[in-house]
Each structure stands twice: as structure tokens, then as C-alpha cells.
Amino acid sequence: MTKEDLIKNVWEELDITNKEARQIVENVFDTMKNVLAKGEQIEIRGFGKFSVRDKNKRTGRNPRTGEEAEISARKVVTFKPSKIFKNMLK
Amino acid sequence: MTKADLILEIAKQTSLTKKESETVIKTVFESINNALSSGDKVELRGFGSFRVRDRKSRQGRNPKTGDTVNVPAKRVPFFKAGKELRSLVDN
Numbered sequence: 001m002t003k004e005d006l007i008k009n010v011w012e013e014l015d016i017t018n019k020e021a022r023q024i025v026e027n028v029f030d031t032m033k034n035v036l037a038k039g040e041q042i043e044i045r046g047f048g049k050f051s052v053r054d055k056n057k058r059t060g061r062n063p064r065t066g067e068e069a070e071i072s073a074r075k076v077v078t079f080k081p082s083k084i085f086k087n088m089l090k
Numbered sequence: 091m092t093k094a095d096l097i098l099e100i101a102k103q104t105s106l107t108k109k110e111s112e113t114v115i116k117t118v119f120e121s122i123n124n125a126l127s128s129g130d131k132v133e134l135r136g137f138g139s140f141r142v143r144d145r146k147s148r149q150g151r152n153p154k155t156g157d158t159v160n161v162p163a164k165r166v167p168f169f170k171a172g173k174e175l176r177s178l179v180d181n
Contacts, residue, residue, distance in 0.1 A: 001125040001132045009121045013113050014106075024114055027103050028096070029137045035091045037178040042091045047119040048167070052179055075180045077138075079169030088127045089142060089165040 036077055048081040126167050136174040143168040 003025060011021035032050070035042055041051040057073040093115060101111035122140055125132050132140040142165050150161040171179070
């Protein structure tokens with residue numbers, strides 16, 4: 001499934017144009033991106049929780065050459081699926 | 091941010107009523123739920139992708155009694171942040 005399919009699903013639910021549906025879906029993911037960029041978490045009941053975690057710097061290895069390289073400290077997005085979502089895949 | 095906050099925010103940004111915005115948010119997340127349930131993956135450019143990952147069965151332990159138990163193999167939803175989201179968050 002791509003963003004196009006998602007746009008189609010939204011368009012079919014509401015009395016709007018395809019162009020409007022496209023803009024709305026963009027708004028949804030842009031809003032989520034901006035919230036996460038501020039370091040805030042997003043919790044969607046029945047779906048899951050997106051949060052931003054701090055990762056310490058660590059020494060990694062280039063898997064091809066075997067050379068050691070330092071991986072800098074960084075912030076990453078993690079997703080924890082809700083129980084309901086996990087149960088759907090059982 | 092909760093689902094309710096997201097619904098209000100999208101209603102504010104667009105010409106949708108709160109009710110319509112709620113339909114949008116529900117449709118978006120239910121679509122992703124359904125795609126993964128049917129074994130499909132979801133790719134959203136700039137945001138990330140959702141896939142199903144297989145977890146092998148393993149020996150676990152009941153933390154209360156210390157008994158060894160078999161944890162069966164399972165499929166779990168997995169999210170990988172896209173390049174754009176990764177760089178936005180790590181700025």
C-alpha cells in the first residue's frame with residue numbers, strides 16, 4: 001500500500017475531491033512529522049505510540065570492511081504497536 | 091499528542107469539520123492496520139514504512155516463577171522511519 005491508496009480510501013469516505021483528499025493526507029503526515037521533530041510523542045489508541053529516543057554514541061563496525069567506526073549520539077523515532085494492532089496479526 | 095489532538099489539528103488546518111477530520115484519522119490508521127493484517131506493507135514517502143516482521147519462537151522465562159516457557163513464533167508490526175523524518179528528528 002502506498003500514499004496513493006491511502007488518499008483513495010480517505011476520498012471514498014468523504015464528499016471531497018481527490019485533490020483535497022491528497023492535501024489532507026499530506027497534512028496528517030506533515031503534522032506528525034512536526035510533532036516528532038519537536039521531540040513530542042504521538043499516541044494513537046488502537047494503533048500505537050511513536051516516540052523520540054536518545055541514542056548514545058557507540059562504536060560500530062562497517063559490515064563490509066570490518067573497520068570500526070564511531071556512530072554519533074542521535075535521536076531516533078521508535079514505534080510501539082498497541083496490543084490491539086499486535087493481536088490483529090496473530 | 092493524542093488521536094483527539096491530531097483530529098483537532100487537522101480540522102484547524104483544513105476546511106473539514108471535526109467529525110470529518112475524525113473520519114480521516116480513523117481511515118488512515120485503520121487502512122494501515124488492515125494492510126499489515128493482510129500481510130501487505132505500507133510505504134509513505136518522507137514519513138516511513140510499516141511492515142510485518144516475523145519473530146522466531148524462543149525460550150522465555152516466567153519472571154515471577156522462573157519457569158521456562160516456550161514463546162511461540164509470531165508476526166509483529168514494525169515501523170522504519172523514512173530519511174526525511176529521521177533527519178527532522180535528529181537535528
